[in-house]
Amino acid sequence: MDIRTTGGPATDVEMAAVDGLLGDPEPVDHRVAYGGRAVRSLRHLLLPVLHAIQDRTGWVSRGALEYACRRLSIPPAEAYGVVSFYARFAHEPRDAKVVHVCDDIVCSLAGANAVEGAIRVPCLGLCDRAPASLVERFGADYQAVQMPETPPHVVAGVQLLRRVGVVDPESIESYRAHGGFAGLQRAREIGREAVIAMVSEAKLLGRGGAAFPTGRKWESVAKAQAQPHYLVCNADESEPGTFKDRVLMENDPFAVVEAMAIAAFATGCERGYIYVRDEYPLARRRIGKAISQSRELLGVELEVRRGAGAYICGEETALFNSIEGKRGEPRNKPPFPVEVGLFGKPTLVNNVETLLNVLDIVNGDFGDTRIFCVSGRVSRPGVYEVPMGTPLRSLLEIAGAGDIQAVLLGGAAGSFLTADQIDVALSFEGTRAIGATLGSGAVIVFDETADMKEVLLRIARFFRDESCGQCVPCRVGTKRQEEILERMFTERDGDRSADVMLLSDIAQAMRDASICGLGQTAANAIASGLTQLKVLNG
Amino acid sequence: MAEAVFVGLPKRFVSLSIDGREVEVLEGSTILDACRRLEVDTPTLCQLDNLTPVNVCRVCVVEVEGARVLVPACSRRVEAGMKVRTDSERVRHSRRLVLELLGSSVDMSLCSAQVRGWMERYGAVPERFGVGAATVAQPVKVDNELYVRDYSRCILCYKCVEACGVDAQNTFAIGVAGRGFDAHISTEFDTPLPDSACVYCGNCIGVCPTGALMFKSEHDMRGAGTWDEGRQSVTETVCPYCGVGCMLELHVQDNSIVKVTSPLDHSVTSGHLCVKGRFGFEFVQRRKG
Ligand SMILES: Cc1cc2nc3c(=O)[nH]c(=O)nc-3n(C[C@H](O)[C@H](O)[C@H](O)COP(=O)(O)O)c2cc1C
Ligand code: SF4
Ligand code: SF4
Ligand code: SF4
Ligand code: FES
Ligand code: FES
Numbered sequence: 001m002d003i004r005t006t007g008g009p010a011t012d013v014e015m016a017a018v019d020g021l022l023g024d025p026e027p028v029d030h031r032v033a034y035g036g037r038a039v040r041s042l043r044h045l046l047l048p049v050l051h052a053i054q055d056r057t058g059w060v061s062r063g064a065l066e067y068a069c070r071r072l073s074i075p076p077a078e079a080y081g082v083v084s085f086y087a088r089f090a091h092e093p094r095d096a097k098v099v100h101v102c103d104d105i106v107c108s109l110a111g112a113n114a115v116e117g118a119i120r121v122p123c124l125g126l127c128d129r130a131p132a133s134l135v136e137r138f139g140a141d142y143q144a145v146q147m148p149e150t151p152p153h154v155v156a157g158v159q160l161l162r163r164v165g166v167v168d169p170e171s172i173e174s175y176r177a178h179g180g181f182a183g184l185q186r187a188r189e190i191g192r193e194a195v196i197a198m199v200s201e202a203k204l205l206g207r208g209g210a211a212f213p214t215g216r217k218w219e220s221v222a223k224a225q226a227q228p229h230y231l232v233c234n235a236d237e238s239e240p241g242t243f244k245d246r247v248l249m250e251n252d253p254f255a256v257v258e259a260m261a262i263a264a265f266a267t268g269c270e271r272g273y274i275y276v277r278d279e280y281p282l283a284r285r286r287i288g289k290a291i292s293q294s295r296e297l298l299g300v301e302l303e304v305r306r307g308a309g310a311y312i313c314g315e316e317t318a319l320f321n322s323i324e325g326k327r328g329e330p331r332n333k334p335p336f337p338v339e340v341g342l343f344g345k346p347t348l349v350n351n352v353e354t355l356l357n358v359l360d361i362v363n364g365d366f367g368d369t370r371i372f373c374v375s376g377r378v379s380r381p382g383v384y385e386v387p388m389g390t391p392l393r394s395l396l397e398i399a400g401a402g403d404i405q406a407v408l409l410g411g412a413a414g415s416f417l418t419a420d421q422i423d424v425a426l427s428f429e430g431t432r433a434i435g436a437t438l439g440s441g442a443v444i445v446f447d448e449t450a451d452m453k454e455v456l457l458r459i460a461r462f463f464r465d466e467s468c469g470q471c472v473p474c475r476v477g478t479k480r481q482e483e484i485l486e487r488m489f490t491e492r493d494g495d496r497s498a499d500v501m502l503l504s505d506i507a508q509a510m511r512d513a514s515i516c517g518l519g520q521t522a523a524n525a526i527a528s529g530l531t532q533l534k535v536l537n538g
Numbered sequence: 539m540a541e542a543v544f545v546g547l548p549k550r551f552v553s554l555s556i557d558g559r560e561v562e563v564l565e566g567s568t569i570l571d572a573c574r575r576l577e578v579d580t581p582t583l584c585q586l587d588n589l590t591p592v593n594v595c596r597v598c599v600v601e602v603e604g605a606r607v608l609v610p611a612c613s614r615r616v617e618a619g620m621k622v623r624t625d626s627e628r629v630r631h632s633r634r635l636v637l638e639l640l641g642s643s644v645d646m647s648l649c650s651a652q653v654r655g656w657m658e659r660y661g662a663v664p665e666r667f668g669v670g671a672a673t674v675a676q677p678v679k680v681d682n683e684l685y686v687r688d689y690s691r692c693i694l695c696y697k698c699v700e701a702c703g704v705d706a707q708n709t710f711a712i713g714v715a716g717r718g719f720d721a722h723i724s725t726e727f728d729t730p731l732p733d734s735a736c737v738y739c740g741n742c743i744g745v746c747p748t749g750a751l752m753f754k755s756e757h758d759m760r761g762a763g764t765w766d767e768g769r770q771s772v773t774e775t776v777c778p779y780c781g782v783g784c785m786l787e788l789h790v791q792d793n794s795i796v797k798v799t800s801p802l803d804h805s806v807t808s809g810h811l812c813v814k815g816r817f818g819f820e821f822v823q824r825r826k827g
Contacts, residue, residue, distance in 0.1 A: 476639035
């Protein structure tokens with residue numbers, strides 16, 4: 001491969017940012033070939049390098065990108081494809097300070113911040129403090145601050161959330177004083193098979209959305225022939241209305257790290273990654289600190305990877321591609337991650353909350369609970385941990401909901417419930433019985449004053465923005481879905497049955513023929529909204 | 539004595555049923571291979587025998603018993619006992635919608651008669667999304683003497699990217715940029731081809747199914763209204779430039795070469811050429827004047 005660069009040289013500052021991560025380049029000797037396998041194997045450092053450039057300068061210039069390409073032996077056209085995929089990379093110069101304002105469902109309900117010149121972004125995972133924003137200051141001392149800074153959220157729970165607000169999230173001694181690392185020690189005492197058996201017996205189901213039996217996944221990875229095995233903790237949490245993983249990572253980061261070490265031990269993983277969405281700088285920092293403080297105890301090399309603004313990278317195979325330094329495009333399954341995952345090797349992917357449950361399972365005090373993120377028109381928004389099967393009504397009561405027009409359960413990929421459906425039991429079976437899902441645990445509450453047309457339009461826009469664009473049903477389908485919805489809600493009269501029909505035709509094709517869960521669920525909330533809510537009669 | 543070398547287990551046959559008919563194919567084959575064996579015509583847009591499947595267009599989807607969603611025939615490997623339906627209501631629906639969604643957003647007028655046949659078979663009516671439906675329409679990119687890029691015709695099948703990359707050319711001059719409906723084929727920072735890494739092998743043109751990538755000669759003649767495939771003949775020859783022996787198909791109209799291709803199933807080229815074979819034909823038609 002011949003890397004041709006024509007964008008002009010990178011500045012000294014840009015080169016220093018890249019070299020700061022990759023080390024100084026070898027002196028150029030034109031008699032010796034550069035590149036080859038050794039350099040190409042650094043491809044997975046592309047996103048970290050792009051972040052280093054942007055943190056320093058505020059954007060990724062062509063010269064800087066091409067310098068990174070030369071150092072990593074990546075064709076510039078391909079690297080450009082990567083930069084332009086992720087919403088958080090800019091390829092135009094920007095001010096040293098940039099404000100990102102959330103204009104997603106919950107923040108719009110709360111009257112989203114109007115900040116001059118701000119970038120409007122989807123849910124920042126701070127819905128309990130809506131309206132939310134993220135402020136970045138670029139330069140040698142890059143800073144990203146989640147706003148509002150003081151967390152007024154409610155954290156209610158006695159099992160998974162019991163250490164939140166109790167332990168000092170930056171101190172390993174404090175974590176130890178609260179029983180920290182007992183689980184890892186116990187896991188080592190009883191051995192791999194016993195750990196996996198305990199997880200299977202607990203009948204733990206994944207909390208990342210798909211509710212897959214965790215024990216089965218662990219068993220497959222542990223048994224997989226190919227080596228090495230990798231562990232990935234999915235902390236991309238970008239489903240609108242979801243913020244539980246953030247609360248866990250910010251407040252109990254050592255527990256996340258310990259749980260990862262147990263998972264790696266049980267399934268024979270040599271290396272583990274935790275992929276944290278870029279909009280969670282505090283969580284990222286705390287997890288990073290927790291890893292470095294506990295490194296000698298872990299028995300596995302753990303690394304934090306930083307997302308770059310793409311909901312789709314929460315999909316496990318898109319996440320692999322993202323860690324590998326590629327566009328976050330999901331892969332076709334099969335083969336499944338347990339056989340062919342990160343870097344083509346058997347990989348265990350679990351959600352943050354799923355892993356935390358494992359800690360309690362190993363310590364012998366598993367309580368089958370579920371964390372819900374309640375936001376919107378409630379007086380006490382926050383995270384609530386309740387036993388599986390708790391009626392939605394009780395959850396809404398403790399969170400302080402008044403009169404309810406609708407509840408969006410499971411975020412944008414979930415579905416709407418009306419006031420007469422809130423007796424549903426919050427369990428996988430209970431929700432399935434009424435055609436809903438727990439999804440990510442997001443519970444967004446709307447009272448009678450909420451404009452549900454706006455909400456549906458925002459959801460349609462979300463999917464259109466976040467589709468990776470790979471497959472036709474989703475790439476064009478999400479676009480058409482948004483167009484048709486806009487038309488239905490703005491044109492005053494006329495027969496809408498044809499448009500309703502079009503939407504349902506598109507929905508079926510997206511559900512049946514899309515590559516991944518994004519396309520497969522992109523019509524759910526809208527379809528349920530159109531049938532359940534009074535949005536078409538006026 | 540030479541050591542024995544393990545070359546893998548011999549391949550076995552796998553039997554499955556397609557629309558109720560039993561068929562046996564070698565393990566590792568795709569459902570599409572099995573369909574072809576039974577002569578079940580299956581629409582494909584992003585699949586080509588000489589490229590790695592990317593399974594992105596989804597027009598080839600079939601229903602596999604027990605699977606929650608439809609599966610792409612072009613890349614899903616057969617399994618013993620699989621029960622496949624290629625003409626169920628669900629399959630027909632998704633194939634129709636894929637063709638309609640593409641047809642409503644992309645200029646597909648230069649696609650093959652085969653593609654038009656599929657449109658007809660599945661009753662695709664792209665117009666039904668209404669006149670306001672967004673398209674990928676944009677000005678044609680004419681930035682060099684050899685070929686033009688008209689991305690208004692691009693269905694984003696990834697074939698050109700594959701041909702420019704590891705599947706053939708290993709030049710990586712183009713990639714997919716942007717995402718969602720804005721995803722598009724691009725050089726780095728959308729730089730014009732002459733400034734990019736492109737070496738003008740034309741292998742991307744060779745695999746493009748929609749006419750988005752086109753010889754400039756063809757583009758100019760179409761513009762002038764003189765392009766007429768009815769008046770063209772194809773002459774097969776071997777490229778005279780080097781010793782590889784690539785087979786060329788010279789498309790000739792009015793005694794001038796207007797385009798050069800190579801057959802996809804040719805053992806030397808697999809349809810791929812280099813700039814000399816692809817574009818170096820001017821000297822042939824240099825007339826003494
Ligand atoms: C579009 C999309 C986004 C997703 N986002 C997340 C996410 O942010 N966090 C997560 O844990 N799982 C997410 N998932 C689910 C993952 O693909 C995967 O199933 C999960 O991480 C597995 O972990 P679990 O078994 O512990 O639930 C997403 C799936 C899709 C299709
Ligand atoms: S369904 Fe959407 S997000 Fe998923 S692969 Fe297809 S285009 Fe990408
Ligand atoms: S002509 Fe060859 S090098 Fe240029 S873009 Fe096409 S495939 Fe790549
Ligand atoms: S230019 Fe042609 S080959 Fe390339 S993606 Fe578009 S339609 Fe496919
Ligand atoms: S932070 Fe704004 S909607 Fe979640
Ligand atoms: S031909 Fe199978 S997905 Fe395109």
